[in-house]
Amino acid sequence: MVATSFLISVGSYLLEKTGDLIFNQLGKKITQTELDQKFKIALTNATAIIQNRYPEALGGSLDFFFKDKQLLEELLKLLFRKSIINHSVIEEKFDLQTLPPNFLSEFVTTLKDELLKDHVFDLILSNNEIYFMIIGIDSNLNKIAHSTELSLNELKKIRETIQEKIADNFSYDNFFENYKKIALNNFNEVNYIGLGLSPDIRRGMKKLNDIYVKPEFTLKNYSVSTEEDNFLEREMRNTTIDFKDIFTSSSKNIVILGDPGAGKSVLIKYIICCLLEGNTNEFEYSESLNGLPIRIELRKYLSQKKSSSTNFTQYISYLLEKEFSVVNFSEVQLKRILDTQLTLIFFDGLDEIFNEDEKYDVKKDIENFLITYPMSKAIVTSRYIGYEEVKLDSDIFIELSMKEFNDTQIKEYATKWYQCEAVRDEVAKQEIQSFLELKEDIDEELIANPLLLSLIMILYRNNGRLPHSKLEIYRSCTRTLVEKWDEVKKLEIDIKVKNRKDSIFANLAFWQYESLSRNKDNVGNGNITYTLVKDEVSRIIQNKLKLTDDAFESSRWADEFLEYAKNRSLYFDNNFTHKTFLEYYTAFWIYQNSDLKGDFTQRNQIINQYIGNPYWHIVIELLINLIDENQPDTDIIDNILTENISNNNDAYLFFLAIVHKLKNVNESLIYDLVKKSIEICLYSLWDKPITSKLFRRLTSIVNHDKYRYMIEKILGEIISNESSNDKLLLNISLFQVEMNLFTQRDIQINSITLNADLYENDKFLYLFYNDITKLDTIIGFIKIFGVDAIKTPSVSKYGGVHLFKTLNYFFENITTSSKIDEKIVEIVTLIENGIDLDTIKKELYLVGDKAKLLEDKNIDLILSNIKKIESKLDYISA
Incomplete structure (x- = not known):
């Protein structure tokens, strides 16, 4: 019977929602347990009446009302005297797929009648303040008015009354303690x-x-x-x-x-x-x-x-x-x-x-x-x-x-995870050491990422080897949990759809991923409920995979499948337990339904639609890796790359990020992609923010020798073709300097020569190629760029590389000098060239604070010199 199976205590729920209000209204003459028992009796009676009216319909289908807190809340709202039972609202809130028309409306009306026979529930369900608190004090009054017989004015008065009672009884300390307990339990x-x-x-x-x-x-x-x-x-x-x-x-x-x-x-x-x-x-x-x-x-x-x-x-x-x-x-x-x-x-x-x-x-x-x-x-x-x-x-x-994680953090991470496994100390120590030795063969991009590191460790522990690509990590980890779990535990999978698990997961993932990335209505962005998920799995079973024609059976199988997924730590609380599974199965669905069927139109539409959406980047990367691994030649990947780059500027950013991972792609296409990206930067063909992103994408591939040599070759070719273009040469020099600063790699370009006066066209290059601790550099900078420019940071053209205020470095050098009297003469020269006393003093204070912060070994000398300089400046000022 439904009446014996509900799991959420109605009494504790009402107390949770209303605090002491409900029991104050009842004169504290009843306990939560007694309230639950009374509800159970009314529910049993209502169920018997409805089951007699619809003998084939119930079959336990109403269980979910009393297992899901959100559904129980919606049900309770309908039971109050002043609430309106609106069938369209019911259809919006509840899954009625397997129930006759108006079934739930009749059930609610019957249960309401049974509850009102009891004096205690008559008091509760007639109390408008309790009703308001179940709905939510701060809910939109106009929306509430559509679901109740109470007028807007009545609702406003009830809200004001409740708020006054809350204000009178509110204690921040009590609030904080209650919040703390639940927040710690949640997090x-x-x-x-x-x-x-x-x-x-x-x-x-x-x-x-x-x-x-x-x-x-x-x-x-x-x-x-x-x-x-x-x-x-x-x-x-x-x-x-x-x-x-x-x-x-x-x-x-x-x-x-x-x-x-x-x-x-x-x-x-x-x-x-x-x-x-x-x-x-x-x-x-x-x-x-x-x-x-x-x-x-x-x-x-x-x-x-x-x-x-x-x-x-x-x-x-x-x-x-x-x-x-x-x-x-x-x-x-x-x-x-x-x-x-x-x-x-x-x-x-x-x-x-x-x-x-x-x-x-x-x-x-x-x-x-x-x-x-x-x-x-x-x-x-x-x-x-x-x-x-x-x-x-x-x-x-x-x-x-x-x-990213360093070696120490990786070791700490591995040790903590092994401790959770309760592995014997000597076994854990040996396996961790072996893992740390083997990890040197894995791309640092993978091993230093906490998410991927956890997945790599799962695969190492279960398969005895390390994966070497993101696709292998995602796919192997997913298959390990879906297939090997049952094998190791010697479990029989007692679900009717056990041979189609991957297909259901893939269809569910794609539906959920698209729902989460849509920007309309309320679908996505967090409003995926168990009812929506169950309906979708049922639809997949019945309509997509055609495993049954019976809607009730497909709904029951959907319940079984979701319980199976929860027990395997794959899908729980209306979401995949690890974003890994969601992303992999989404990519797998696209691959199954396009490339494996020879229908590339849908795949191309999806890539074109989402390649500019960062939320989809891992999915598209996994999809392209799936396509790439089984190709006999470069045709397919070449077509994908060519079509997307010709139609979408975002494709440049995406493909530069993954190009070093592709196997079956024409080298000349990669060369053209890199060359076009460099030209966009050098010739300022795109807006600066997008160009800056593109530049940083180029820096990401420099760590791979092949692409570093490629960039050097392309820059050399551009110089050879336009050696007389001074502006372009200046841009290339900036590009080279920034690349080296970003990547800490030495980008070499043959035949690049700049006239000294070209540096005077760019603050950043002037400071980079001159000693900014020297007075001549500072005076020269002021003459070229003006006195105000010396007080502000200099920022490079492409990646926004930042050189801090020039004076800061200059005064650091002065205050560590043992020949302070000579250095004071240099400061006087600065004043003569337009640097005001306030600016000089401010820079001196910063140098002193910085020396204290960093516990500079020369701190006594620095502070002593600062005092001497200040004394001299005060004399000059006087």
Whole structure:
């Protein structure tokens, strides 16, 4: 019977949603258990009546109402006296595929009648305040009015009454303690797939601290500093920032940028747990550590914003109720907290908003939120790709890049994962050592990425060897978990669709990936529910794979399949447990339905449509790798590359990123791709932001000798053809210098000669090729570029390589000199050439602060010289 199978306690749910209000209304004469028992009796009676009316229809199909919290909430809303049972609304909220028309409406009406027979439930379901709190205090009143007999004025009065009661009883300390408990429960565990597939290893959730390895950061070296940038920010560019310094690296808000799989979201969860648990010794002290930490997934925020015109304040209030069970709380109360308390808001996944206009709107929402609530500090995460188009305001944000794992972190990561496996110490030590030795043969791009590292370790533990490409990692890991798991555990797969698992996963993945990347209605961006997923799997089974003609049977098989996927740690909570599986199966679906069928039109349309969307880059890369590995010649890959580059500028960026991984492609096409990309940079054929991206893509292939030689050859050919073009020669020199700075590789170009006066056309080159610690260089710079130019940073043309203010280096050299009297004469010369006293003093203070920060061994000499210089300057000023 349905009545005996529901899993969520109705009593505890009502208490969670309304706090003490419900039991205060009942005079505290009833317990949760008694309330559950009364609901169970009414449900049993209603089920019997409906089952008698529809003997073939029920069959346990209503179970899901009482297992899924969201569905139970929707059901309870319909049971209150003042609610309107609207069939169209019911169809929108519930899966009615296997039920007769109006079945659910009749069931709700019958259950409502049975509940109202009981005095206790009559009191509850007649109470408008309880009804309002179930719906949500801050919900849109106009929308509520469509689902209730209450008028708009009545709803407003009820809301005001509830808000007054909340304000009278609110305690920030109690709120914080309750939030802390649930936030730690939500964030302090991660889904553990494991390394080996031994049956004695307990899968599921593991404590985050047990497997987490703290990352390191750098300041983005191509950011442009302003005059107001403090010395610490300037000094830290291109240097490593430890995890503990993340809050003290700047007084600004923070953007954390990283590659796919770098662990940005897990980093946020780890930081929040540290703060809530009081582990502030993990960080250097910052006032913001005392704030209330809140994580917002931006794709979910966007979905709510589009459906309900929500702003961040409203969304946080909604989030606290829905995900953290904060009751007796309203938007009004939240605004008071934001106005009076420190808060630390983590805006996670700016890159996961795919439409550029919508991404820009969310960016402005973040900036406006921080203006409205100055006591809040923000940390925003994003992939590199997808961020540049909507960079946050550099006046209030500093950008930190997550570094790839180094050897020490890789070893720590491997050791922690083995500890979770409960492997004997001597076995673990031997396997870890063997793994660390073999890893040297793997591309550093793969092994240094936390996501790919975890997958590589899974494959090493189960297959005894290391994979050597991203495709092999994704495919092998997926197959290991789908196939070898059952084999190792000697499990019989008791599902009717066991021979078509890959096809179902592939169809489900493609449907879900497209849903998540669409920008219309509410599909995607976080609103994929169990009902939608089950309907889609049922449709795949019945219509796509044609395994059954019976809708009820396909629905039941869909349930079985999703339970199987959950038990194998593949699909859980309406999503693939690892983005790896989602991306691989999406690529596999496209490959199955295009190349394996000889129908390339659909594949070409998908690539053309999504090649400019960073969210699809890994999928398209895996797809092209799948195509590439089985080709007898270069025709297919050549056609894909040629067609996309001719139609889409984004294709240049994409193919430069993966070209070194392709096997069956014509070398002349690669040469043309690289040459055209270089020409776009040198001749400024595209807008500067896009050209800068293209330049950085070119730097990414320089580490491969073949492509470094190719770039050198192309630049040499351009010089030979246009040796008299001074402007072009200057651009090539800039290009070469920047390439070397970015890659730390020596790009050699034969026959490049520049007249000395050409350097005078570019601040960056002038400073690069001259000794900026020398007075003659400074005076020459002032004469050519003006006195104001010496006070500001010099930024290169292509990649935004940043040389800091020239005076900073000059004064560093002066203050470490033992011949300070001679150096004071040089300072006087600077004054005579237009450098004002305030600027000189400011630079001296920065040099002194920097020496203290870095514990310079010459610090006594530096500080002594600064005092002598200041004394002399004061004399001159007088």
